[in-house]
Amino acid sequence: MTGRPPSRVLTVWGETKPLVEWAKDPRCEVFYGTLFKRVEAEWDPVRAVTKDADRHLTVCKRGHSLVPENRYANGNCKKCSSVSTHAWYQANKERHKELRERWLLSNRDHLHVLQRRWYLENRDKHLERSRQWAANNLPLKAHYRRIRRAKIASAAGFATPEQVMLRMEFFDFKCSYCGGPFEEVDHAIPLSRGGSNWPANLRPACKSCNRRKFTKTIWEFRELLAA
Numbered sequence: 444m445t446g447r448p449p450s451r452v453l454t455v456w457g458e459t460k461p462l463v464e465w466a467k468d469p470r471c472e473v474f475y476g477t478l479f480k481r482v483e484a485e486w487d488p489v490r491a492v493t494k495d496a497d498r499h500l501t502v503c504k505r506g507h508s509l510v511p512e513n514r515y516a517n518g519n520c521k522k523c524s525s526v527s528t529h530a531w532y533q534a535n536k537e538r539h540k541e542l543r544e545r546w547l548l549s550n551r552d553h554l555h556v557l558q559r560r561w562y563l564e565n566r567d568k569h570l571e572r573s574r575q576w577a578a579n580n581l582p583l584k585a586h587y588r589r590i591r592r593a594k595i596a597s598a599a600g601f602a603t604p605e606q607v608m609l610r611m612e613f614f615d616f617k618c619s620y621c622g623g624p625f626e627e628v629d630h631a632i633p634l635s636r637g638g639s640n641w642p643a644n645l646r647p648a649c650k651s652c653n654r655r656k657f658t659k660t661i662w663e664f665r666e667l668l669a670a
């Protein structure tokens with residue numbers, strides 16, 4: 444005897460073989476992992492090997508009608524799912540916030556790509572939305588403007604208008620990232636990331652690059668551009 448536990452077997456349609464073998468069987472519609480979990484949970488064998496195990500059901504456990512509009516592809520009832528999701532959220536708000544933040548952080552680059560794509564495809568909608576938002580949130584907008592001004596004022600360094608123009612001239616008055624028009628003065632290392640107002644940290648950028656760069660450092664942004 445080896446120390447390994449006996450490999451799990453399953454009997455379906457009068458045929459008994461290990462789960463690994465069932466997973467390879469064309470009649471089995473689920474992957475090994477799913478099959479294993481279902482067998483562990485003591486599902487009925489036929490349901491266990493059926494992908495959409497509850498496709499024959501017309502009502503959920505709580506009696507909601509499982510018409511297509513109320514049924515997820517995995518067979519769950521949309522009404523019940525939203526109720527239980529909401530209940531979990533109510534009971535775990537802190538945890539939800541934590542998970543969401545972690546998810547946002549680990550998907551930051553991917554999200555930027557998606558946002559960028561959405562923006563390019565829906566530029567007008569986006570502009571209209573932000574106009575709407577600004578109109579509805581004038582005090583908030585002023586608040587953010589104040590924060591930004593305070594950040595600029597409290598950051599280390601200082602550049603005279605002449606120095607700024609020299610810096611822009613150094614870059615030929617072109618966006619230092621894409622060669623487009625000089626529309627804004629960008630901080631290579633953003634103030635929010637500890638950058639300074641010294642001339643060396645300033646460079647010309649077009650509006651589009653500057654929005655896209657946002658709080659990334661010049662190196663992070665170059666990486667994104669190269670990707």
Ligand SMILES: [Zn+2]
Pocket residue numbers: 503504505506507520521522523524
């Ligand atoms: Zn339901």
Ligand SMILES: [Zn+2]
Pocket residue numbers: 618619620621622623648649650651652653
């Ligand atoms: Zn640019």
